[in-house]
Amino acid sequence: MAGASPEGLEAVATMCSESAPRTAALLAGAAERLRERISMRPPPDASINRAYLDLARERLTAGAFDRRVARGPRDGAGVWGGSCPRSLPLG
Numbered sequence: 001m002a003g004a005s006p007e008g009l010e011a012v013a014t015m016c017s018e019s020a021p022r023t024a025a026l027l028a029g030a031a032e033r034l035r036e037r038i039s040m041r042p043p044p045d046a047s048i049n050r051a052y053l054d055l056a057r058e059r060l061t062a063g064a065f066d067r068r069v070a071r072g073p074r075d076g077a078g079v080w081g082g083s084c085p086r087s088l089p090l091g
Contacts, residue, residue: 007043014048025056026068
């Protein structure tokens, strides 16, 4: 996770929420763990991010999403495969 920021990981996670929910869960978990590790508060837009991550949760079973989030600190920084959209969907 060298060079990664919680905001960057979470931003990519939200971008992946619709097209790659498994990747979104891993990245969200990595962001959460990194934020805890450096004692950083959630960003001001956390509720918006959470709404997008809820989309990813709906595309997987709740258990599968939670397991991927738990794996995020271990696997999250290495999952980028370019399969996420370049921008967030509007509306």
